[in-house]
Amino acid sequence: MSPEDSHFDRKSLRLVTGKSPDWGGLALDCVCFANANGGRLLIGIEDKQDAPPPGQAIPPGLPETLMRRVRERTVNVEVAATVEHDANGGSFITLRVARAQGVASTSDGRYSVRIDDECVPVVGDDVARLLNDRPARPWELQPVPDVSRADLDPEACTRFVAGIRASDRVKDSVKEKSPDELLVHYDLVAGGTATRLGVLLLGRRQDRAALGTAPVVQCLKYDEHGARINKWLWDDHALSPTELVEAVWRGVPDFRETYELPDGLYRTSVPAYDEKVLRELLVNALVHRPYTQRGDIFLNLHPDRLEVVNPGRLPLGVTPQTILHASRRRNDALARVFHDLGLMEREGSGWDLMVERLLAADRPPPMPVEGVDSVTVTVLRRRPRPQVVALIVDADQRFQLNQRERITLGLLAQGDGLTAQELCRSLELPDADALKPWLGRLPALGVVGTSGRTRGLRYFVAPELMRGAKVPTVTSLARIEPHRLRALILEDLARYPASSSPEINARVGAELSLKTVKRALDELAMTGAVRHEGERRWRRYWAAGGEQRGADQGQAGVESR
Numbered sequence: 001m002s003p004e005d006s007h008f009d010r011k012s013l014r015l016v017t018g019k020s021p022d023w024g025g026l027a028l029d030c031v032c033f034a035n036a037n038g039g040r041l042l043i044g045i046e047d048k049q050d051a052p053p054p055g056q057a058i059p060p061g062l063p064e065t066l067m068r069r070v071r072e073r074t075v076n077v078e079v080a081a082t083v084e085h086d087a088n089g090g091s092f093i094t095l096r097v098a099r100a101q102g103v104a105s106t107s108d109g110r111y112s113v114r115i116d117d118e119c120v121p122v123v124g125d126d127v128a129r130l131l132n133d134r135p136a137r138p139w140e141l142q143p144v145p146d147v148s149r150a151d152l153d154p155e156a157c158t159r160f161v162a163g164i165r166a167s168d169r170v171k172d173s174v175k176e177k178s179p180d181e182l183l184v185h186y187d188l189v190a191g192g193t194a195t196r197l198g199v200l201l202l203g204r205r206q207d208r209a210a211l212g213t214a215p216v217v218q219c220l221k222y223d224e225h226g227a228r229i230n231k232w233l234w235d236d237h238a239l240s241p242t243e244l245v246e247a248v249w250r251g252v253p254d255f256r257e258t259y260e261l262p263d264g265l266y267r268t269s270v271p272a273y274d275e276k277v278l279r280e281l282l283v284n285a286l287v288h289r290p291y292t293q294r295g296d297i298f299l300n301l302h303p304d305r306l307e308v309v310n311p312g313r314l315p316l317g318v319t320p321q322t323i324l325h326a327s328r329r330r331n332d333a334l335a336r337v338f339h340d341l342g343l344m345e346r347e348g349s350g351w352d353l354m355v356e357r358l359l360a361a362d363r364p365p366p367m368p369v370e371g372v373d374s375v376t377v378t379v380l381r382r383r384p385r386p387q388v389v390a391l392i393v394d395a396d397q398r399f400q401l402n403q404r405e406r407i408t409l410g411l412l413a414q415g416d417g418l419t420a421q422e423l424c425r426s427l428e429l430p431d432a433d434a435l436k437p438w439l440g441r442l443p444a445l446g447v448v449g450t451s452g453r454t455r456g457l458r459y460f461v462a463p464e465l466m467r468g469a470k471v472p473t474v475t476s477l478a479r480i481e482p483h484r485l486r487a488l489i490l491e492d493l494a495r496y497p498a499s500s501s502p503e504i505n506a507r508v509g510a511e512l513s514l515k516t517v518k519r520a521l522d523e524l525a526m527t528g529a530v531r532h533e534g535e536r537r538w539r540r541y542w543a544a545g546g547e548q549r550g551a552d553q554g555q556a557g558v559e560s561r
Contacts, residue, residue: 035104
């Protein structure tokens with residue numbers, strides 16, 4: 001079964017053939033695709049199905065009715081409906097929605113946009129953001145009347161053509177085009193006139209500066225007291241965005257500093273900043289910024305971190321909490337050039353790459369923060385523990401882990417494990433059910449173990465792997481077995497009778513949740529090992545006798561032996 005995504009959705013035929021067809025809902029679905037990148041609605045295929053019901057027939061004239069109803073209820077939405085037939089004898093309608101030229105809405109003034117597999121309503125101040133992000137004609141494709149094809153930098157054009165023809169990401173049919181045809185193909189030239197994108201990438205310095213929003217990069221270095229001690233500046237517009245990435249990486253020597261880590265009888269050099277991560281951060285800042293807004297890109301270099309500050313907010317529908325999963329480009333043509341030249345990952349995978357590489361190097365993932373008119377991404381500079389790095393490398397080589405499994409293993413290896421809720425928060429997932437594809441084969445392979453259940457379910461790296469990699473660990477009560485916890489509570493009550501549950505929690509182990517301690521107390525009370533008086537906040541506990549305590553402690557002793 002193909003999952004629904006940002007480009008297609010399934011709808012039941014009952015939506016448009018029942019006694020009260022939901023034309024308004026269908027119109028809003030078309031608006032959300034039009035405000036994204038277009039897409040398809042498969043009408044007549046139920047959710048989680050790949051085919052229509054066997055023998056399903058499409059009423060005559062329904063495709064024409066669909067198109068008419070959608071056009072009556074929307075603004076700036078173009079659709080085309082066709083009937084298709086499945087091998088099982090059933091039929092369905094494919095309703096294709098074109099990307100809107102400008103901003104699409106319903107006729108009663110509602111806005112929405114497609115983000116991943118959902119149609120997200122756009123309300124309040126976000127309507128203005130949508131209007132700014134989706135002009136009638138994208139900023140990139142607007143012509144610059146004073147700059148013709150002949151005015152573009154010849155050397156830059158030659159390098160661009162050579163880069164496209166040498167790329168393994170470009171089809172042979174595209175590589176066979178002439179230089180002028182390639183410029184048209186990538187929207188750098190239109191009708192003999194250079195577009196804003198063409199000037200930005202291939203224009204002369206003075207023409208690039210005249211755009212007004214060509215990127216300026218400032219790298220500021222601070223000491224441990226917050227005082228600025230150095231500065232690197234790229235503000236003369238002599239370099240295009242594709243050239244700025246290499247220039248910034250080569251121009252700041254701090255980016256190439258290394259740590260010396262012990263490796264048996266030798267020492268290994270580990271970079272302070274991962275080159276691929278840093279390049280991806282620079283590419284994101286250059287490709288996803290709004291070029292209708294002025295503002296410099298700042299790289300704030302502190303002793304313990306790097307902050308990348310980009311003007312403009314995140315694309316509509318993307319938040320710091322959903323950035324790992326949401327995929328939405330602001331400048332499509334510019335992103336296509338960067339991708340085809342091999343300067344950025346495919347759509348939606350750049351952030352995953354940064355998270356994976358940082359976790360594999362025993363470093364925290366990048367931390368995005370959205371401000372009023374800017375986005376700041378922080379990458380911590382931290383000396384990695386070679387044992388943790390070796391653990392992840394060894395597990396990957398032995399089991400050929402996929403990217404999501406490596407990310408999950410990296411998160412768990414950095415500490416003493418995580419509860420299901422904590423892991424969901426770290427992976428920006430809505431609930432524990434969404435963890436399954438991220439855990440993948442890790443539990444079945446014995447790489448990741450579990451303890452507890454339901455809300456107390458906890459995941460951790462298998463102790464055998466931790467010991468094999470010689471990862472220093474600290475014994476934690478967070479994974480304590482229930483019978484051991486009961487034995488500790490009984491021992492505590494023998495010493496401190498008439499105690500409340502928070503007092504017991506603080507003495508037995510503050511790292512345990514109060515709910516876990518209360519659950520253990522309830523179990524002891526049911527067996528008669530503990531008695532209590534009072535209710536709610538005033539409840540106090542006493543050990544009822546030594547018999548149950550001795551049994552639990554004896555079991556704990558057997559387990560330890």
